[in-house]
Amino acid sequence: MTATEMLPRRFTVTSTRRDTRDTHTLELAALDGKPLAFAPGQFTMLLAFGVGEVPISISGDPARPEVLQHTIRDVGSVSHALATAPPGAVLGVRGAFGTGWGVEDGRGGDLVLVAGGIGLAPLRPAILRAAAARDGFGRVLLLYGARSPEEILYAAEHRAWADAHGIDVQVTVDNGPHAWRGRVGLVTQLVERAEFDARNALALVCGPEVMMRHTARALVDRGVPPERVRLSMERNMECGVGLCGHCQLRELFCCLDGPVLGYDRLAPLMARAEL
Amino acid sequence: MRAIAAYLPEHPFFAGLDPAALELAAGCAVNVHFRQDDFLFHEGDPADTFYVVRHGRVSIQTRTPVGAVVLDTAHDGDVVGWSWLIPPYRWTFDARATEGTSAIAFDGACLRGKCESDPTLGYALLQRVVQVMSARLYSARVRLLDLYGSDS
Numbered sequence: 001m002t003a004t005e006m007l008p009r010r011f012t013v014t015s016t017r018r019d020t021r022d023t024h025t026l027e028l029a030a031l032d033g034k035p036l037a038f039a040p041g042q043f044t045m046l047l048a049f050g051v052g053e054v055p056i057s058i059s060g061d062p063a064r065p066e067v068l069q070h071t072i073r074d075v076g077s078v079s080h081a082l083a084t085a086p087p088g089a090v091l092g093v094r095g096a097f098g099t100g101w102g103v104e105d106g107r108g109g110d111l112v113l114v115a116g117g118i119g120l121a122p123l124r125p126a127i128l129r130a131a132a133a134r135d136g137f138g139r140v141l142l143l144y145g146a147r148s149p150e151e152i153l154y155a156a157e158h159r160a161w162a163d164a165h166g167i168d169v170q171v172t173v174d175n176g177p178h179a180w181r182g183r184v185g186l187v188t189q190l191v192e193r194a195e196f197d198a199r200n201a202l203a204l205v206c207g208p209e210v211m212m213r214h215t216a217r218a219l220v221d222r223g224v225p226p227e228r229v230r231l232s233m234e235r236n237m238e239c240g241v242g243l244c245g246h247c248q249l250r251e252l253f254c255c256l257d258g259p260v261l262g263y264d265r266l267a268p269l270m271a272r273a274e275l
Numbered sequence: 276m277r278a279i280a281a282y283l284p285e286h287p288f289f290a291g292l293d294p295a296a297l298e299l300a301a302g303c304a305v306n307v308h309f310r311q312d313d314f315l316f317h318e319g320d321p322a323d324t325f326y327v328v329r330h331g332r333v334s335i336q337t338r339t340p341v342g343a344v345v346l347d348t349a350h351d352g353d354v355v356g357w358s359w360l361i362p363p364y365r366w367t368f369d370a371r372a373t374e375g376t377s378a379i380a381f382d383g384a385c386l387r388g389k390c391e392s393d394p395t396l397g398y399a400l401l402q403r404v405v406q407v408m409s410a411r412l413y414s415a416r417v418r419l420l421d422l423y424g425s426d427s
Contacts, residue, residue, distance in 0.1 A: 117423030147423040174418045176334075178343035181373045184334065185347055186414045193350075208422040 005241050008047050008092030009036075011068060013085050019071060020151045023118060024083040025059065028068040028091065035065035036093065039100030040125030041204075041232060041260045045240040046070060047092030048081035055237040055255070056082070057122035058096060062129055068093065071121035071153070097240045099260045101126045101230060106202030110139040112194070112224070114215050116187055116207025120144055120153045122232050122259075123206050131165040139196050141168045145187030145211070148173050149180050170194065187211065191218040198223035204260075206232040213270050216263045229263035250275060279304050279379055286327050286379075287352045288403050296396045303385035309333075309372035315355060316366045322358035323383045331376025336369050347411065348373070357404050359383025 011028040018024050030036060036044075038058050047053040054076075060069025074083040085091060103111070103126045111130055115123050123142075130140050142161065146152045152171060161167040170190050172183035183190075187207075203219045205212050212231045219229045235247040235254040242256035249269055252258065269275055280301040283289040289297060307326070309315060315326060315333060326333075333355050335347040346368065349355045355378070358366050364383065390397030 145423070147421070151423065172348075174421070174423065176345040178336065178345065180334075180345055181332070183332075183348050183350070184345045186417055188417075189410075189414065193352075210417070210420060211422050214417065 005094060005097075006239075008045070008053075008094050011091050011093045013087050013089045013091065014067075015087055016085070019153055022074045022083075023071060023151075023153065024074065025069060025071045026082070026085060027060075028070070028093070029066065030068070030093075031090070036068050036096060037065045038062060038096035038125070040103055040129050041101035041122060042096040042098050043122070043234075043237070043240075043259060044068070044070070044093050044095035044097065045237070046072075046082055047094070048078055048085065049090070049092060051081040052078035053092070053094075053238075054078045054082070055097075055234065055240060057232070057234070057259075059121040059124045062125050063132060071118065071124075073118045094240055097237075097255055099258055101204050101232075101260050103129045103202075103204075105228075106130070107133075107136040109137070109200035109202060110141070110196040111137045112141045112143065112191075112196055112201050112203040112219070114143045114187060114191060114203065114205045114207075114219070116145045116211040116215075117147065117151070118153060119205075119207030119211075119232070122234075123204060124154065126204055127161060127167065131161060131167065134165050138200070139168060140166070141170070141194055141196055143187055143190040143194060144169070144171045145190070145207070146171065146173050149176050149182070168194070186214075188214050188218040191215060191222065199225070201228065203229045204232075205229065209233070209270070216267070216270075220263065226264040226267060227262045230260050231263060231266055232259045233261055233266065234259055279306065282329070282379070286329075288327055288354050288407070292399055296393075296399060299389050299393065299396055300381070300386065300400075303382045303389065304379050305382075307378050307380045309376045309378070311372060311374050313372045313376075315370040315372065315378075318366055318369050320366050322356060322364045322366045324380050325354065325356040325359045325383055325386075326370075326378040326380050328353050328355060329377040329379065331378070332373045333376055333378075334371050334373045336371060338369070343369070347414065354404075354407050357408055360387065360401070360404055 010031040015027045043057045059071040072083040237247040237255040242253040247254035333349040334345040
């Protein structure tokens with residue numbers, strides 16, 4: 001740990017966008033002008049001055065480190081202050097912290113990204129990284145589960161990912177109105193049916209822990225080696241640098257050893273209740 | 276009929292059934308096609324048929340005072356309906372084609388009769404129906420958690 005890891009840098013909100021009923025995307029720029037380089041999958045500790053600090057995954061394009069992008073779900077006092085920060089507001093940023101997805105490890109095989117709800121936000125940089133180097137991968141699939149059609153994240157981008165980059169985007173929702181003509185069901189059902197070469201695939205999974213547990217099992221059942229199934233464990237990170245222990249998962253610090261961890265390490269821990 | 280008998284071994288639901296069992300099942304089946312928004316069946320009606328989807332999409336839905344809600348969708352290779360096997364043989368939900376859908380429709384009474392006279396066929400079909408029911412129950416239970424709407 002260094003002193004700078006604990007000291008927030010000041011960023012200003014340059015634009016905001018409402019994605020869904022309770023989710024907003026902010027673009028920020030460093031007041032000192034220095035870009036914030038990051039690996040897809042990493043997070044920052046985002047500070048609303050006078051309110052509090054929370055870990056938020058970076059959802060922007062790793063090829064554009066001068067633009068820090070965060071997609072934030074408004075679920076508590078701090079996330080509300082962040083999600084509703086107007087253009088011009090100044091926020092504190094520590095990081096980037098944690099392990100990344102290691103998208104490059106999927107080169108030469110199929111890349112399967114499985115997201116649930118706002119779990120698509122931490123995977124977006126991985127999608128953009130894969131799209132930018134599309135020829136290096138076999139099939140690239142995005143299997144996405146959302147609560148309802150209205151809560152589908154980045155819906156406008158899905159078609160571009162499919163059309164411009166040949167990404168097979170499949171979406172399912174938990175329930176839909178009569179007018180919904182898409183799929184209804186679990187994201188694991190997409191995993192069971194999707195066409196990919198499991199033995200040579202790299203699978204990146206992000207969503208609620210229960211969803212990840214079920215999805216990881218479905219991927220392994222399909223034949224993806226457990227060490228090639230990577231999950232983003234977003235436990236209760238507070239310091240971001242492995243000091244406070246709030247995000248500890250037995251011997252692992254999710255902020256330091258994770259958030260991205262292989263299912264081969266996580267499977268025995270995820271099987272335990274209340275760990 | 277030959278077309279149905281030839282297709283059944285390729286369908287996940289019938290995979291692994293021996294040729295004699297497939298022939299018996301095919302004897303109760305016809306090809307059907309539904310246009311977009313056609314209903315396969317309605318809640319409360321007698322459940323005398325079940326469908327295997329060849330191509331298309333079917334929504335399993337229910338009516339509420341504020342409109343219909345889609346509970347599940349079935350796609351290529353899926354089975355729609357198991358109420359034909361369980362008394363009182365009545366549909367519990369609506370099923371609507373959300374796009375043009377080709378399916379094979381099985382006469383439930385015909386198939387029940389063959390299952391009763393051929394317990395081996397009956398057991399094999401019941402095993403397959405239970406797998407479908409188990410998958411739907413699993414899906415419903417996990418979605419009951421409302422994972423994407425909560426902090427789970």
